[in-house]
Amino acid sequence: MSEQQQETADTDAEAAPDTETDADAEPAAPDEQTSEKLVELAKRRGYFFQSSGAYGGVGGFYTFGPQGAALKGNVEDAWRDRFAVAEGNMEIDAPTIMPEPVFEASGHLDGFDDMLVECPECGESHRADHVVEDNTEYEDAESLPIPEVEEVIAEYELVCPSCGAGLADQAVETFNLMFATNIGPGDSQPGYLRPETAQGIFVEFPRLKEYARNQLPFGVTQIGRAYRNEISPRRSIIRTREFTQAELEYFVDPEEDEPDLEAVADVEVTLYPAAEQNAADGDEIETTIGEAVDEGIIGDEWVAYFLGVAKPWYDAVGVDMDRFRFRQHLSGERAHYAADCWDAESEIDGNWIEMAGFAYRSDYDLSKHAEYSEDRFTVFRQYDEPKTVERATVDPDMSYLGPEFGGAAQDVVDELESLAGRDRTAFESAAQDAAEESSGDGTEPRDSDSVEIELDGERHEIPVEKTGFAVEEQTEAGEHILPHVVEPSFGVDRLVYTVLHHAYAEDEVDGEERTYLALDPEVAPTFVGVFPLQNDDELESTADEIVADLRDVGLSVTYDDSGNIGRRYRRQDEVGTPFCVTVDYETLENEETTVTVRERDTTDQKRLSVSELPGIMAELRAGELEFDEL
Structure with missing residues (x-):
């Protein structure tokens, strides 16, 4: 019927x-107003809407209604099936609030900033790089240094998006995006709402490696909320202050582990490399994962592997492949620890938005937490056969260090052990000088026949004869290494918006x-x-x-x-x-x-x-x- x-x-x-x-039922092509229509539909049909509407609403926070929560949950389940279950990775659920030392170690306290410019008339604060990108030909103002952003604002006589007042004479300042809080009453411990889910994985690595039986490679996934105090949240759920991330931290031995590139070599991808972005006539490249690796377009094989895994998955959940690409980070926007980084981007009303980042983070994160914490973030690598190696050791004379340094004597021991491990020549040259100075003439070693360490910002010289320095032959079954990390990080909210936008269609049925x-x-x-x-x-x-x-x-x-x-x-x-x-x-x-x-x-x-x-x-x-x- x-x-x-x-x-x-x-x-x-x-x-x-x-x-x-x-x-x-031929669908009409979405027009430039699709986003406006979609936001209206989303509110009316229970996909998403601004939170706390009864109190006037608050910028950057959205509630997913019955339809939106179900769609978001299905997307998360699909991601879990592909990146956790199918890849054989673990999943955890870490707290959203973490103590301050975590973010001191990760670098978020000092370097997690956006550029802010404040209107002198209405007092509204705006992302300075967004003001530049929206009103000039600059497409990546975020990678520019602050003085250059100020010059661009003055050159183009840019104005406040809210009231139209000139911004040319206004200073551009940095603004840390983390939400601060206190943990506990009274003299409480300072903490922050996590700006990414990744740190919850990194800080638990000493325990997680045990669950993986200390065998590399292994991956840990997490789907959860993150928080960034955006200066000017905009475009509904594309840029918010509370959002959901789905992240995979994949830990590898950089010298021995290689991805199964054959499994993704034939995956066809649209790439926008940095070289093409910088070229006057640069354009996107249609290629395959295998060809992109062979030609050096994608420099890291692990990043290439996960791009190859992600592309068909995006297709499966409903992203329009005609409006999808992978864009390589330019040098100015790539994190200093990232050897290579690519974004998965979707086209929305003529603009490209980032949906995920794929980065090779080296050993930066684990080395930082190892430096700041009291735990071990290494994994033991077993040798095929035991090796006899020379190791520098110290056995300091505590009868000397105790009176000399008091309660800091153990810290001196720790510094001497660290120095011996990384630069034994400092002891060997000092010992040689000491031997030459005391060769039969009865003279005492000079101060220069010492090794130098730094303690609490002060430099101290320790006579080499008091360090108990020696080089010993040891038979070792393996060594402790810091794993490197490959990180595919997905923004769930932006993906949900993309799926809805790309699915939106209009047609005419019998008039x-x-x-x-x-x-x-x-x-x-x-x-x-x-x-x-x-x-x-x-x-x-x-x-x-x-x-x-x-x-x-x-x-x-x-x-x-x-x-x-x-x-x-x-x-x-x-x-x-x-x-x-x-x-x-x-x-x-x-x-x-x-x-x-x-x-x-x-x-x-x-x-x-x-x-x-x-x-x-x-x-x-x-x-x-x-x-x-x-």
């Missing part, structure tokens, strides 16, 4: 023509405009809607049974008996429900109990047996069956 036939049977006064065919979300069945908030054609006890009872059967096989189902059938289809189309099942009078009259199943994008309809319906719908949800194959 067609939609028009169903509506004819429906006595609802709202009935409207709804004859739909595949040819009728009536239709808006729908062509969401992939894997992530759609509701998979199937079930409708009794009319308010009839027998139809409704059968529909209730179908709902229960579909839910029993794990499908997300909604039941709707309000309004004419065409209006119900429209409601489900607009929230992206892939399929609708209608229980009509043919269901009751035919010898074999059947229902009408309608597909969202084409509006095609097929008659299916109720007994086979749960199995068929489950196969459609899993991607094991296509609707046009029925």
Whole structure:
């Protein structure tokens, strides 16, 4: 039965023509106002909306409604399946508040800043680099030094986006993005809301390596909230102050571990390398992961591997591959510890937004936490065969160090041990000088026959004879190494926005405009809607049974008996429900109990047996069956 036939049977006064065919349902290309329309739809249909609206709302905070929370959860589950389960990685859930020393070690206290410029008239604060990018030809003002940003603002006579007052004479300052808090009452411990989920993984590495049996490589994933006190949050959930990240920290032995590049070598990708960005006529490159590595476009093989894993996954969850690329960081925007970094970007209304970053972080993070903490962040690498090596050791004379340094004597020992490990020549040259000075003439060693250490910012000289320095041969079964880290870091909120934006479509069905979300069945908030054609006890009872059967096989189902059938289809189309099942009078009259199943994008309809319906719908949800194959 067609939609028009169903509506004819429906006595609802709202009935409207709804004859739909595949040819009728050609979607129109989204216009420049798609984002405005999407934000309105998202609020009306329960995808996302600004939080605390009853109190006027607060910038940078959004609530995901019933549809949005379900979509977001499905995206997170899909990410977990691919990057945790399929890759054999662990998952943890760390606190969102961490003590200050964590962020002192990670560098966030000193270097996690944005550029702020304040309007002299209205007092509004703005991201200075955004003001530049929005009003000049500069595309990456974030990588510019502050004096140059100030020069650009003055040169172009840029004005406040809020009131139009000139900003040319205003200083551009740094603003730390972390939210500060206190842990505990009274003389409480200072802490911060984490600006990324990664640190929750890094600080727990000494314990996590035990769970991995000290075997590299291994990965740890985490999906959770992060917080950044953005100067000027904007564009709905694209830039917010509270957001969700899905991150993988993959720990590798840089000398021995290699990725399985063959598994992703043939993945086709669109790349925008730094060299092309810097060239006057530069453009994107269409290539494969294997070719990009062979030609040196992607410098690190581990980064290349995860780009190859991510591309088909983005495709599977509904990102339009015609509006997707990987862009390499320019030297000015790449973190100092990152050997290479690429962003996954999507096109939204003519602008490219970052959805994920893929970085090779070397051993920066673990070395910093090893330096600042009292724990060991190394992994023991077993040799194939034991090795005999020379090791420098110290056995200081405490009868000398005690009176000389008092309570700091142990710190001196620690510094001497560290110096011996990294530069034994400092002891050997001092010992040689001491031997020459005292070779038979009875003179005492000079002060220069000493090694120099630094303690609390002060330099001290320790006579080499008091250090107990020696070089010994030792047989070792292995060595402790600091793993390197490869980090794919995904922004979940931006991905959800991209999926919705790329799924947004409009068409005309028999003279009536239709808006729908062509969401992939894997992530759609509701998979199937079930409708009794009319308010009839027998139809409704059968529909209730179908709902229960579909839910029993794990499908997300909604039941709707309000309004004419065409209006119900429209409601489900607009929230992206892939399929609708209608229980009509043919269901009751035919010898074999059947229902009408309608597909969202084409509006095609097929008659299916109720007994086979749960199995068929489950196969459609899993991607094991296509609707046009029925």
